[in-house]
Amino acid sequence: MMHRRDHLTCLGSRCNRNQQCIYGFPHRVQPTTSVDEYGRLHWRCRESEDVWVVPYCPALLRFADCHFHFDVVFTVNVFSYLYKYLYKGPDTAFFAVDDIIPSDGPMPVNEINDYQKGRYLSAPEACWHILEFEVTRKEPAVESLLIHLPGRNVPQFRQHDGVRSSTSLLQRYFLRAEELSHLRYEDYYEQFVLYLYHDEDELQDHDHLEKPCHGVVRKKASCRVHIDKVTCINTVSIRSGEVFYLRMLLLHHPARSFQDLRTVAGMRFNSFHEAACDIGLFDNQNEGQLALCEAVDSLRTPSQLRFLFSQIILEGYAAMALWMEFRQPLSIDHMERIGNEDLGYECMLQNIDDQLSQCGRHLADFGLPSPQRRSIELLNEEIYLRNNSASFTAEKNNMCQQLNEQHRIFDHIRNAIHSQCDCVVFIKGRPVWGTPHR
Numbered sequence: 001m002m003h004r005r006d007h008l009t010c011l012g013s014r015c016n017r018n019q020q021c022i023y024g025f026p027h028r029v030q031p032t033t034s035v036d037e038y039g040r041l042h043w044r045c046r047e048s049e050d051v052w053v054v055p056y057c058p059a060l061l062r063f064a065d066c067h068f069h070f071d072v073v074f075t076v077n078v079f080s081y082l083y084k085y086l087y088k089g090p091d092t093a094f095f096a097v098d099d100i101i102p103s104d105g106p107m108p109v110n111e112i113n114d115y116q117k118g119r120y121l122s123a124p125e126a127c128w129h130i131l132e133f134e135v136t137r138k139e140p141a142v143e144s145l146l147i148h149l150p151g152r153n154v155p156q157f158r159q160h161d162g163v164r165s166s167t168s169l170l171q172r173y174f175l176r177a178e179e180l181s182h183l184r185y186e187d188y189y190e191q192f193v194l195y196l197y198h199d200e201d202e203l204q205d206h207d208h209l210e211k212p213c214h215g216v217v218r219k220k221a222s223c224r225v226h227i228d229k230v231t232c233i234n235t236v237s238i239r240s241g242e243v244f245y246l247r248m249l250l251l252h253h254p255a256r257s258f259q260d261l262r263t264v265a266g267m268r269f270n271s272f273h274e275a276a277c278d279i280g281l282f283d284n285q286n287e288g289q290l291a292l293c294e295a296v297d298s299l300r301t302p303s304q305l306r307f308l309f310s311q312i313i314l315e316g317y318a319a320m321a322l323w324m325e326f327r328q329p330l331s332i333d334h335m336e337r338i339g340n341e342d343l344g345y346e347c348m349l350q351n352i353d354d355q356l357s358q359c360g361r362h363l364a365d366f367g368l369p370s371p372q373r374r375s376i377e378l379l380n381e382e383i384y385l386r387n388n389s390a391s392f393t394a395e396k397n398n399m400c401q402q403l404n405e406q407h408r409i410f411d412h413i414r415n416a417i418h419s420q421c422d423c424v425v426f427i428k429g430r431p432v433w434g435t436p437h438r
Contacts (some may be wrong), residue, residue: 001055001067012109023069026051034360037237039075042360089429140228143189145169147233147247150258170250174257176221177208185250186231192221209368238316242365245316248281273318288317292326302333304349310355318367338383346371 003025033044057070083403197220206223255261269275312317330412335344418422
């Protein structure tokens with residue numbers, strides 16, 4: 001079954017939400033099935049036509065004898081999703097039969113009327129209303145605080161009143177007043193409310209003005225008085241790498257900038273991971289390094305080492321340090337086959353990148369160098385030229401000795417190339433016919 005290609009423009013579209021398909025069509029072209037950081041599968045789509053194919057399971061299609069959308073998700077959100085459907089009560093359906101066929105296409109969908117005519121109250125919801133329990137009120141208010149790496153914040157569209165800007169909550173936390181420097185990320189938004197500030201506004205005793213920053217709409221922080229609020233930093237998977245360690249630093253220490261989070265006792269580290277380990281949030285012992293050392297000592301094959309290396313860096317370990325230490329055993333098979341160290345490293349990086357791509361990641365995501373992706377034929381040609389360079393040099397010298405008056409032109413062009421000088425040469429030649437044999 002194929003998804004409609006005019007799904008965003010057709011009359012009565014049910015998947016169009018803000019000019020985007022809620023089912024993610026068209027999918028992206030990728031050679032293998034991958035899993036993103038949210039635990040959702042992205043199926044293999046090798047051709048441009050495959051991006052419109054609705055995911056399906058042949059066994060279930062044969063069993064149900066109908067078409068349906070098949071998806072696989074394995075995150076903790078599945079439990080809340082199943083809980084909702086188990087306890088929401090019996091379901092109902094609203095349908096209508098109409099023999100009027102409009103000439104200008106299908107009838108438009110009126111979701112308001114559909115909801116009013118098809119709405120029902122299940123037994124749990126009816127009991128809730130009879131006991132006069134509140135249905136929608138949530139107390140205390142809970143706010144989810146987003147985090148991001150430097151330069152990776154998602155910009156907000158600027159409204160006509162200038163309320164929103166490209167500044168994230170984390171960046172506003174860094175711009176807080178000096179007297180609030182002792183507050184952690186969560187404490188700041190639990191204890192204070194942000195309001196727009198204008199130059200003519202008077203600051204009260206409980207107001208604190210943000211530091212000015214170019215391109216940022218300035219706000220003031222006022223103490224929260226009447227309503228309690230709970231804040232929590234978004235949960236981040238350990239596979240997210242530096243974002244995971246950034247979250248742990250924000251949970252335990254106040255900071256004024258990203259550089260401040262990477263600075264411990266006056267020493268600035270290159271990564272949030274190193275800073276978190278130095279202050280004792282994590283063990284300094286590198287388990288990824290120990291795992292690779294044990295695999296090398298137990299004489300594992302280079303292919304097995306490359307697979308283990310891919311899984312270790314996916315778990316969030318520093319990839320560059322491990323690659324610099326173990327790149328020799330990771331590529332020893334390619335080096336022996338090719339006979340060149342640089343080409344062996346390149347083939348090894350290609351193998352690791354192929355394994356990472358199955359999980360939707362690439363070498364650049366971990367700071368590793370990207371291979372040039374040269375074909376096997378080109379690599380074999382380079383190996384052949386390198387192994388036979390001595391015979392090619394001898395053949396070149398032999399041919400140069402056979403030059404007569406051409407030697408002067410050859411030397412002139414070669415010297416111009418070596419000295420990188422401009423050279424214009426016009427050569428006109430004609431065959432010289434020898435004396436015919438009688």
